[in-house]
Amino acid sequence: MSTAADTPLEASTPQATTRGVSDVLTVTDLGISVGPVPLVQDVSFGIGAGERVGLIGESGSGKSLTALSLLGLLPEGLRATGSVHLAGVADNLLGLRERRLAEIRGSLISMVFQEPMTALNPVMRVGDQVAEVMLLHRTQPSRARAAAAAVELLERVRLPDPASIARAYPHQLSGGQRQRVMLAIALANDPALLICDEPTTALDVTVQAQMLDLIVELTAERGTALLFITHDLAVVASVCQRVLVMYGGRVVEAGDVYDVFTAPRHPYTQGLVAASDLSLVDDRGRLRTIPGVVPGAGEFPDGCVFRTRCPRATAECERTPAWSGSPARGFACWHPVGGDQ
Amino acid sequence: MTEPPKNAAAQVAPASPVEPAATGEAADVVIAARGVVRRFRRPRRSLLRPGPVVEALRGVDLDIRYGERLGIVGESGSGKSTLIRLLAGLDRPTAGSIRFAGREITRASERSLKFLRRDLQMVFQDPMGSLDPRMKVRDIISEPLVALGHPDARGRVAELLDAVGLPAAAADRYPHQFSGGQRQRISIARALAPRPKVLVADEPVSALDVSVRAQILNLLMDLVEDFSLTLVFVSHDLSVVRHLCDTVVVMHDGEIVERGPTADVYDHPTHPYTRTLLAAAPTLKQALAAHRARAVAEGRQG
Numbered sequence: 005m006s007t008a009a010d011t012p013l014e015a016s017t018p019q020a021t022t023r024g025v026s027d028v029l030t031v032t033d034l035g036i037s038v039g040p041v042p043l044v045q046d047v048s049f050g051i052g053a054g055e056r057v058g059l060i061g062e063s064g065s066g067k068s069l070t071a072l073s074l075l076g077l078l079p080e081g082l083r084a085t086g087s088v089h090l091a092g093v094a095d096n097l098l099g100l101r102e103r104r105l106a107e108i109r110g111s112l113i114s115m116v117f118q119e120p121m122t123a124l125n126p127v128m129r130v131g132d133q134v135a136e137v138m139l140l141h142r143t144q145p146s147r148a149r150a151a152a153a154a155v156e157l158l159e160r161v162r163l164p165d166p167a168s169i170a171r172a173y174p175h176q177l178s179g180g181q182r183q184r185v186m187l188a189i190a191l192a193n194d195p196a197l198l199i200c201d202e203p204t205t206a207l208d209v210t211v212q213a214q215m216l217d218l219i220v221e222l223t224a225e226r227g228t229a230l231l232f233i234t235h236d237l238a239v240v241a242s243v244c245q246r247v248l249v250m251y252g253g254r255v256v257e258a259g260d261v262y263d264v265f266t267a268p269r270h271p272y273t274q275g276l277v278a279a280s281d282l283s284l285v286d287d288r289g290r291l292r293t294i295p296g297v298v299p300g301a302g303e304f305p306d307g308c309v310f311r312t313r314c315p316r317a318t319a320e321c322e323r324t325p326a327w328s329g330s331p332a333r334g335f336a337c338w339h340p341v342g343g344d345q
Numbered sequence: 346m347t348e349p350p351k352n353a354a355a356q357v358a359p360a361s362p363v364e365p366a367a368t369g370e371a372a373d374v375v376i377a378a379r380g381v382v383r384r385f386r387r388p389r390r391s392l393l394r395p396g397p398v399v400e401a402l403r404g405v406d407l408d409i410r411y412g413e414r415l416g417i418v419g420e421s422g423s424g425k426s427t428l429i430r431l432l433a434g435l436d437r438p439t440a441g442s443i444r445f446a447g448r449e450i451t452r453a454s455e456r457s458l459k460f461l462r463r464d465l466q467m468v469f470q471d472p473m474g475s476l477d478p479r480m481k482v483r484d485i486i487s488e489p490l491v492a493l494g495h496p497d498a499r500g501r502v503a504e505l506l507d508a509v510g511l512p513a514a515a516a517d518r519y520p521h522q523f524s525g526g527q528r529q530r531i532s533i534a535r536a537l538a539p540r541p542k543v544l545v546a547d548e549p550v551s552a553l554d555v556s557v558r559a560q561i562l563n564l565l566m567d568l569v570e571d572f573s574l575t576l577v578f579v580s581h582d583l584s585v586v587r588h589l590c591d592t593v594v595v596m597h598d599g600e601i602v603e604r605g606p607t608a609d610v611y612d613h614p615t616h617p618y619t620r621t622l623l624a625a626a627p628t629l630k631q632a633l634a635a636h637r638a639r640a641v642a643e644g645r646q647g
Contacts, residue, residue: 062554063525179421208420208581213625235554241632262636265629279559281629282588290563291588294556297524 028053028196028229029074033086034098036069036078036253041302043082044069044253048331051197054227056220058240058261060276061250064298067233070250071199073098074231075113076105091196111141114190116183118202123186124174130185131155131170137192157188161218180211187218194226201233216243237280241265246332249273252299252309259333269328269335269342272310308338316341375543375575376409376432381441383427401427403599404441411542414569414576416590416607418583418622424599425579429545432577434461446542463493466536470548472528476520476535482506483516486535493539505534508571509564526557530564537568544569545577550585562589583626587611595619 027050036044044066051057061067073084076097088097090112097108109115117123125133134154135147144150151170158166161184174182183203190198200219204212220243223230234240240247240261247264249257249272257270268274278284278292285291296313299305305312311321316339325336381402389396402424409415409432419425430436431443434450443451445461466489469475476485486505487498495501503513509530520528529549536544546565550558566589569576580586586593586607593610595603595618603616614620 062556209583209627210420210621210625213627216627236627237555238627238629238632241629241636242627260636262633262640265633276555277629280555282562282584283630285588290566291559293559293563297526297557298554300524 026052028055028091029231030089031070031074031086032089034070034073034088035085036066036073036082037085038082038302042253043301044073047086047250047253047255049248049255049258050331051229051231053196053229054224055246056223056230056232056244058244058247059231059233059250060235060237060240060247062235062276062298064252064301065250066253067250068201069253071115071201071231071233074197074199075109075115076100076102077109107141110137110189110195111143111193112195113197113199114193114195115199115201116186116190116203118205121174121179121182124182126174129171129173130177131158134158134170134185134188134192137189141193143193153192154188157192158185160191160222161185161188162214163188178211180207180215183207183215184218187215187222191222191226191228195228197229197231198223199231199233202235204239205234205236212239219243237265237277249276252304254309254336256310256337257335258331259329263333267342269340270310270337271314271316271339271341273335274341275313308336310337371408371410373410374408375411375446376407376577377444378405378407378428378432379442379444381405381407381428381431381438381443383424383431383436384439401599402431402438405599405601407594407601407604409543409575409577411575412573413592414578414590416586416593417577417579417596418581418586418593419596420581420622422598423596425596426547427599428596429467429547429577429579433465433467433545434458459493462489463539464541465543465545466539466541468529468532468536468544468546468549471552472525472532473520475532476528478520480519481516482518482520482523482531485520485531486516486538489535489538495539501538502534505537508537508568509534524557525553526561529553529561533561533564533568537572540572541574543575543577545579547579548581549578551580551582558585565589583611583623584628595622 029051032048034044034047035042047070049057059067059070069078072078074088074097078084084098086098090097092112093108124130131151131154134157135150138144138150138153139147144153155166155170158169163169163181163184177185204215207215216239219230232240232243244261246259247261248255249264249270251272257264257268257273264273265277268277275294279294282291294313307322308325311317314321318339320338325338327334327336328340329335382400382404383402385399385401387396387399405428417425417428431438438451442449445465450458450461483502486502490498490501502516506513506515511527511530520531523531550561553561562585568574578586578590590607593605593607594601595610595616597618603610603614603619610619611623614623
């Protein structure tokens with residue numbers, strides 16, 4: 005499987021061989037660039053119905069851009085290449101016109117963002133905001149029916165006294181309550197794919213725990229595919245079944261959460277797991293670290309993106325490593341951790 | 346699993362602060378807070394009535410000893426930030442007393458607080474918000490020295506940059522030219538400039554990436570040891586506090602609900618709120634154990 009490729013182009017990952025027709029989302033060779041500078045390269049993955057996939061990486065790894073490109077929400081000046089296919093839509097999402105994308109957003113794919121304060125309209129009652137998404141996509145026939153459905157949704161996300169919450173404005177709610185409203189809006193039209201971008205980073209731990217349970221429960225109930233973006237390994241491990249590890253705009257490792265976190269093959273994943281385990285210290289009581297800093301966007305080295313910080317790097321790493329293993333469990337590294345096969 | 350309450354209370358007792366009624370404190374205490382209350386008045390909601398009063402701190406007693414690494418944990422609104430603002434003399438309590446190295450700071454004039462500005466320094470959560478974008482790193486780090494009339498501010502800047510692991514050339518650059526972790530190193534260098542005795546850090550690593558977080562935590566540990574600092578570390582991240590601190594204070598609704606050696610509080614929490622907090626915090630080990638259990642239940646071996 006791991007045929008060495010000579011040029012970065014040919015090295016496009018064999019993840020591309022899709023994971024079966026049942027996938028709700030199939031991303032193949034996704035690339036995002038601003039002018040000549042590549043920000044995301046060769047990203048391929050699939051998510052099945054009811055499957056929960058985590059996308060982890062540090063800031064600048066391209067995980068949020070990947071999510072935004074699926075929704076056609078990339079900032080101006082950024083261009084996406086490759087293909088994104090969603091079950092029920094014949095065309096490549098990356099080539100769709102804004103009008104078609106607007107129909108898909110909020111109905112087939114929806115997203116919960118990190119900042120519940122900025123994502124809600126401050127001058128509109130939250131019940132109306134939940135109802136709006138159903139009226140726009142005509143999933144409820146009338147204002148009255150949409151308003152009633154909104155209250156039901158607020159109840160489903162376990163907001164106490166949903167009828168009075170529906171009449172409240174966002175500033176009257178706590179951070180956790182606002183994030184539940186966001187989830188209600190995202191799930192209003194029963195999407196096939198829910199994308200969550202760091203949905204609990206701004207929340208307290210007890211509120212975070214409830215929110216994560218709720219996301220798992222509601223997506224399982226409806227068989228919604230979940231793409232969960234976070235930098236917190238503990239959160240991804242408690243929510244997701246599979247995980248994609250991104251660094252420098254590339255997927256460097258993928259697999260079952262348990263396998264990837266207990267037996268990482270890519271040195272970056274290994275470093276990340278070690279650095280986040282605060283009970284793992286050396287004899288001086290110091291934590292394991294990954295040396296150096298994450299380079300800025302577009303400043304990653306060619307070849308293996310991690311080679312400038314990697315303890316195992318050699319001259320070979322100046323060439324882009326091919327994907328080893330299967331699409332479901334594999335890594336992109338010339339010198340993987342744990343046995344050189 | 347849980348200790349009988351009596352037993353557990355006895356365990357924590359030795360670490361508890363001296364009797365709240367006592368006015369004098371032991372010689373090894375650097376900060377002593379007694380009955381500290383802080384009320385804020387919210388903006389009025391009606392023309393006829395004054396705004397409601399929020400009690401952010403409801404009578405807090407706290408002793409911090411020299412060389413202690415104290416963690417303050419609690420959720421937003423628990424009063425932890427209000428408390429450290431008072432300890433740092435950035436705000437005045439509504440009632441109660443705070444003594445720093447034996448001197449009352451709650452009613453002192455700003456002019457007479459010069460010793461506090463030298464001996465206690467702070468590192469904030471957001472290094473972008475706490476560093477002036479129009480000042481060069483050299484000026485940022487030497488600003489507290491200039492204010493205190495330090496004779497060789499320039500020389501000290503080079504020393505400090507070296508201590509926090511930044512190249513000397515960093516002095517001539519601006520904050521925006523650095524990454525989040527490097528900016529936090531600059532904040533720490535500025536805080537260390539006047540050779541403080543106490544370093545107060547308010548969520549200094551919660552805005553940082555995992556790999557950078559480990560670097561900054563190691564740096565803080567090195568500096569605390571090398572400069573014999575007393576560390577007051579505020580965080581909502583319980584695992585960070587467990588790693589870094591020897592004593593922990595749990596705050597809830599403006600009160601300290603539990604205090605003791607970190608290992609004791611984490612392994613045998615006595616207050617129900619502490620238990621809730623510990624149970625809610627996700628840990629990689631527990632999550633992976635759950636994955637393992639599920640895989641075994643599904644009959645998959647591996």
